[in-house]
Amino acid sequence: MYKILLVEDYEDNANLIRRILTAHDYxxxxxxxxQTGYDMALEIMPDFILLDLGLPDMDGQTLSCWLREVPxxxxxxxxxxxxxxxxxxxxxxxxxxxDDYLGKPVEMKTLLAKIREYLI
Amino acid sequence: MSEHEIELVxxxxxxxxxLVDLYNQTRVDYLVPMPMNANRxxxxxxxxxxxxxxxxxxxxxxxxxxxGMLGLRAERAWITRLGVLPISRRKGIGGKLMSRMLxxxxxxxxxxxxxxxIKDNTPAHNLFTKLGFKxxxxxxxxxxxxxxPKENALGRPTWLDHWDILDCLAQGSYQSWVNAPxxxxxxxxxxxxxxxxxxxxxxxxxxxxxxxxxTHLILHVEEGxxxxxxxxxxxxxxxxxxxxxxxxxxxxxxDPLMAAFQRLEYFEVFQRIELVRENHVPxxx
Numbered sequence: 001m002y003k004i005l006l007v008e009d010y011e012d013n014a015n016l017i018r019r020i021l022t023a024h025d026y027x028x029x030x031x032x033x034x035q036t037g038y039d040m041a042l043e044i045m046p047d048f049i050l051l052d053l054g055l056p057d058m059d060g061q062t063l064s065c066w067l068r069e070v071p072x073x074x075x076x077x078x079x080x081x082x083x084x085x086x087x088x089x090x091x092x093x094x095x096x097x098x099d100d101y102l103g104k105p106v107e108m109k110t111l112l113a114k115i116r117e118y119l120i
Numbered sequence: 121m122s123e124h125e126i127e128l129v130x131x132x133x134x135x136x137x138x139l140v141d142l143y144n145q146t147r148v149d150y151l152v153p154m155p156m157n158a159n160r161x162x163x164x165x166x167x168x169x170x171x172x173x174x175x176x177x178x179x180x181x182x183x184x185x186x187x188g189m190l191g192l193r194a195e196r197a198w199i200t201r202l203g204v205l206p207i208s209r210r211k212g213i214g215g216k217l218m219s220r221m222l223x224x225x226x227x228x229x230x231x232x233x234x235x236x237x238i239k240d241n242t243p244a245h246n247l248f249t250k251l252g253f254k255x256x257x258x259x260x261x262x263x264x265x266x267x268x269p270k271e272n273a274l275g276r277p278t279w280l281d282h283w284d285i286l287d288c289l290a291q292g293s294y295q296s297w298v299n300a301p302x303x304x305x306x307x308x309x310x311x312x313x314x315x316x317x318x319x320x321x322x323x324x325x326x327x328x329x330x331x332x333x334x335t336h337l338i339l340h341v342e343e344g345x346x347x348x349x350x351x352x353x354x355x356x357x358x359x360x361x362x363x364x365x366x367x368x369x370x371x372x373x374x375d376p377l378m379a380a381f382q383r384l385e386y387f388e389v390f391q392r393i394e395l396v397r398e399n400h401v402p403x404x405x
Contacts, residue, residue: 009144009155010148033157052153053153054153054154054155055155056140056144056155056156056157056160057157057159057160058332058333059333059365061263061265061365062266062332062333062365065265065266065363065365066332069363082153083149083150083151083153084152084153084389088389088390091387091389092263095263095264095265095385095387096265097265
C-alpha cells in the first residue's frame, strides 16, 4: 500500500483528502505544519508527498529543499498544493526541487490522477 | 448577521492564538497564501510595533468576523493584517475596521497612515481609495531558493555588529515599514556586512537570519555601479548561506539593484502597492 503524506494546515482540506485517499487504498498521513511534516517524512518514508506551500511555521517550498537533502527522500515525488497563480507556482516548482503542482481548490479526480502519474 | 449588531473591540481582548486563528480564517482564499502560527504573529506584533490596544476585532454576541491591526511609530501609523471572513464580506465590516483604526491613528496625533495592498486586490484597493489613501510606491517581493551561486564573489566582506548595522540602516534610503530601521532593530538575528571592491565600488547588506531562511534583505550601494556591486554583495551572501531560502520583501520595482537580484536568480512572487493617507483629512462617513 502506498504511503502518502499530506502537509497542509487547513484541517477541512486534510479531512477531505484523507477520505478520498483512504477510499482508494492509500495509506494516508497528515502533518499540519512544516516541522511536523519534516519529522513525519523521516519517520514514515512516504512514497508521495503533497505539500501545501502556505504553511504557518515556514513556507512549504523551504521544507521541500530540506526534504531533498535527506538521501532517502531525494527521489520521492513532492507535488505542491497551492493557491499561487500558475506562473508563480511553476517558478516555485522549478526553483524548489518540486516535481509538480496542483492548484487549489483541487478536484479529487485531478488529485488521484496526479498521484497515479507518479505511483504506478 | 445584522450589520447593527457588529461591534469593534480592541484586539487586547483576545489571545494571540485566537487572533491568529481568526486571521488565518479571513485569509483562507487570499490572493497570496500567507498563513501564520501564534509564534509568527507574536513576532510580527513585536517586530512591527503593532499596538493591540489600537487594533480591532469585529464581532457580535456569537461570532467574530474580522480584524485589523495598527502599527504605531513616531510620525506614522501602519494598517496591516486587515481581513474579514469570506462569508461575511461586502457588509461594510472592512470599512468599519479601517475607519476605527484611522480614527485611532488621528487621535494619537499621527500625521500619516500607510499600508500596503497586493496588486490586483481590487476590492481592498477600492476600499482604501474611498478612504482617501493614495498610491506612492510599487514594491516587488522576491524569492530565491537555497543553492550556492555559480560564480565566486570579489573582495572580502567585513561583518558588522548590531549597532553598525543599525547605523547603516539609519543612513540608507527609504524603506517600507517591515524593513524600516525600527523593524530591523526590534527583530532578532540581525546580520550585515560591508564590501569594498577596488575598481568596482562599495556597499553593504543587512538582513535577518532564521534557521531555514534569510529575510528582510536590504542592499545598499554607496559607490559604483549598483548592478555590479549589488551582484558581488549577493554572491557573498549566498556563498555564505547556501542552505537558506531567501525572501526579499518590498524592493521598489524600479530599484537599480533589480538586475543584480535577477543575476542571482531571484524571481518575483507578487507585487504590493504602498498607499498613504494624510490623517487630517476627514473620513467620509
